[in-house]
Amino acid sequence: MRMNEVHYDDSRPVDGYGPGFFRIGGAVVEGNVLLTPSGVTIWDGYGDVAGLVAAVAEVDVLLLGTGAEIAHPPAALRDAVEKAGAGLEVMASPAACRTYNVLLAEGRRVGAAMLAV
Template sequence: MARDAPSIDAYGQGGFRLSGVWRAGSVLILDDEARDWPVADVSALTVDSLSAVIGAGPRGAEFLLLGMGLRNALPPREVREAVRAAGLGLEFMDTPSAARTYNVLTSEGRRVAAALIAV
């Protein structure tokens, strides 16, 4: 099956340019589809905010790449435990690093979910 994962061309100023199209706000990418994600900062990161990724489990992605904003931060324990219980790996880092990592991994054909807090 051919994949059409969006590329992250740019980030900053409160949004992302994905495959040439500007999107304001945070973004969730799952099953090679970008969606608006209503998480503006780490304090809003909850199990519920990641329900699409957790619900898809390993069918949707090998692991979840979390962009935590301008600075890396430890996701809440409940989030870490729910992602692990869903059978997904979890990598978290600042959003700029997560955007670059996402591009590298998708270019290698990896199935990655990305939840990126806008910077």
């Protein structure tokens, strides 16, 4: 297998995660996070629909990490994001971390809202 080093330009990849935290670009962030091209913010979870709608202006696709297991998000959240003009891809948070890093390495306009595991 051939291994290649990945370069993320100025973006900050997800380096790791654990119970109640994410490590993003070397910094530990406690709780749920919202990652966009403009930076990392704390996300208040499913109740923070406005935060996700605001993020849509910066991304083409928004990943939604639902915690340790995949779960259906509230319909109002999905509808609001899709009406704002972005696709919403729902997956468990560990998968969202990996997918976010792959799309980021490809230079895509990607965002991720993730519940801590």
